[in-house]
Amino acid sequence: MTGGSLVDPSFELLDPCPDIHALFVQFDARFFGGSLACCEVKWSPRMYSCAGICSYEVRGGRGGLCSIRLSKPLLALRPRKDLVETLLHEMIHAYLFVKERNRDRDGHGPHFQSHMHRINQAGGTNITIYHSFHDEVRLYKKHWWRCTGPCKDRRPFFGYVKRTCNRAPGPNDRWWAQHRQTCGGDFIKVKEPEGFGAKKPTKTTPGPAPKTKKSPPPKVTLDDYFNKPGTSSSSSPKKSPITPFSGGGQKLGGASSTSSLLNPGSGGVRLGGSGVSRLLPPIHFSPTPSSSAPEVVTLDDDDEPEDALEMSFVLNSTTVICPSCNQEVLENLIHGHLDYCLA
Template identity: 60%
Template sequence: MNHGGSLVDPSFELLDPTPDIHALFMQFDGLFFGGALACCEVKWSPRMYTCAGICSYEIRGGRGGLCSIRLSKPLLTLRPRKDLVETLLHEMIHAFLFVKERNRDRDGHGPQFQAHMHRINAAGGTNITIYHSFHDEVRLFKQHWWRCTGPCKERRPFFGYVKRSSNRAPGKNDRWWSQHQATCGGHFEKKFPIPRPGSCSSSRLLSTTLKPSTSSVPEIIYLSDDDDDVPAEDNRYDSDDELELSLVLSPTTVICPSCNMEVIETEIHEHLDSCLA
């Protein structure tokens, strides 16, 4: 291995700033996993705004099935090449534990994961960690802001704001909605349709009253008055949990990265909304 034995040598940022993830995957599979991940796929996901990477493994009839790694194109294309490499390796460790060892440890980052993490860090000069920390990029994609017109707009620490990456108004499908209706009762007005990076349109105040969303897809959201999604002084919240992968144990269940409970995959965002609240 050239460049002092490091996979993340700073020179790579200029020599190969946008590497082919499939070529990286095959290289790392040979270097660190003995070719055990040949049955896995890796691909970009254009719509993952709060999760840097996810590794899923479908179990069919007690036998192995499809293993898939998805990487967030919106988040990782804004980051240095080093972060892409370390995120990919992070997910490949999970894939290896599934494929080779059928690891179903409820703690997705337990001793086995950490042993491989330290092994690869030592050999590859990387700094793979348990959690990803791409908070600035996550905030960048929180383009859609609403604010409540009721009493909660005067309450700390959130002052009635909801910030989301999708244009979905707060409504009854949010886990906190019934409590909000009982304690506040206000309605939400759209405030800022912040444009995506590269857009030439300017931000402007809409002040348009929106009807509650009827979408069946819940999302991790926080009521916040800060640029951060979560108040830094409140240690009950950990933004890393938003960015960490959900570990798929079957076609229908995943491990919550915050409390390590198995949750139905389609309900993981709603569960996290409650778990982190």
Template identity: 50%
Template sequence: MPVTDEDAAIHAIATLETLSEEQTSALASINNLLTNDEPFVDIHELFGYYDVLYFRKLLVPRVEVIWSPRLTLCAGICELSKDPETGKFTRIRLKLSTPLLQYRPRSDTINTLLHEAIHAYFFITTSWRHSRGDDGTGHGIGFQLLADAISNHGNYEITIYHTFHDEVESYRTHVWRCDGPCKSQPPYFGLVKRSMNRSPGKSDTWWARHEVECGGTYTKIQEPELTKKQRDAMSKKERAGLQKNKIDAWVKNDRKENGKLGGETSDKPILLEDEVEALTKSTNKKRKAARIVIDDFFTAAGTSNGQKRPREDTNDDEMLVIEKKVLVECPICSLRVAETEINEHLDVVHPP
């Protein structure tokens, strides 16, 4: 008669009544790891000790434990792998979610590790016939028996489902909305949120029922910002399309808020002649004022006889640059001279 989950659970629980020397040593090592006040724990080392203490040393030869950066909906998963030649299951891989567990307390990582290890233990002891229970999740009576026994023995909290709902929600950044009747019906209100860019379709188990009961079409309304690596991998055409989408979204939002495009136009005609005449007058005034300032400057700071320095012929189109200088009075002749040239004036005009 094949071994069931309940049978395998009872066998494992029986080993906890009187610990062997090897189990006692493993328990001491576990306590040392869990009382060192480190925020993180070596899951591979810990898994080896748990295998000896709780799982009859059946896991380590056939089970691999790894961190997964792509698990965003569940804290851990027990993955089976087949031999490509025989087509039979031969190995098990326990994956722990890096995104969900990296900022959680260390106890959550340990409880998740034990949870997935129980699944692996049942797959091995039942010859891969691990019962999926009434709900199809594998958390039947056998799982609950062993999980409760381990939790009571080591003061753990092995639960059937995790409660990291906020963490899961933060990674569901791809959002679609249905335009059919279901958009006004709870609990989802026509929204489908996913951590990966996979639009709702026939591959979803609920799709056929949605087609019959609602019949609406899903449109993507939200997606995460592209990473620098993703942007660098895009072609120029794809980047241009991305920019166009942003502009279109801005125009639509502006229309929605203001009822029209931003900015206003005037119904008055533009008189080009008046504009040119006004601009010419303004320019001439500025140029005249500039020349007056320059003439005054050279009258005061020019040659010793006070004559103006003749102005060179200038092109009216050239730009006049005015440099501001501080004028000081000569202590001998009372002539106002630029401050930077007063020493030269005294040496030349009033030699010692």
């Protein structure tokens, strides 16, 4: 894959399910000069809200591990073209992290766009700033809550909160405090996946047949062997009695009962020298201060915040008029709003 379009329609039949690691190596050599060899790329089986994430770990001001994760649930339903463009999008983030130390939380500034246009021109791709996989994201959001307050009558979402996991709205949501002030309603769960929460029946397997206890074989020891009937005890040699030493004897090393080698004050020679090296200076170990926790910078390319397609009570001065229903809508929610209005 050294030339031509990377998203040619023929690849949809020739290579519909490519190896992301092989693509990563090829794209790194072609567009980034092999500078992303320190990065990893892997599938994420439980990432439902965005197609790709690039995270970069910073330790003490120095670079660390750079990781790219691609959403298996979202990209498995999309054409090969979307996988290629999503991977290249995240590789641009990784390149800016590794080479230029660009840790901008937005991550889609002039540097990103210059690389995006360069790769689009050279590879025939259509890399964009955001991934718009609204249909797939909406498909996996099967846990629904609805507000009982004024939010339920507010267009276009009528107070619904839809999520992929069973996490009810609460104080951990960044919009919760504002919702309590402007609405004050409670969220009641109105929909969940079929069979969710039902206990799985325990399988009863027939137990094994009871085992009959076998008596252990008798233990045979050496005493049993030598005490067999017919074995005479005279065949074994008799031990001669031990006679204690009756002489005076002498102590080795003089009259002192303490060895001069072990007593440093006795004037003897100490084995191993004084214990202090005369060639190397002494080393003093001082406890090192505990290093701070590494900073992890993560860029997810979801074009809308969490629950942006469901909540409409968050007020903001940046609003636009929907051309379909003439309602005021937040500017960053207008795309999702139009999906609902025109559906």
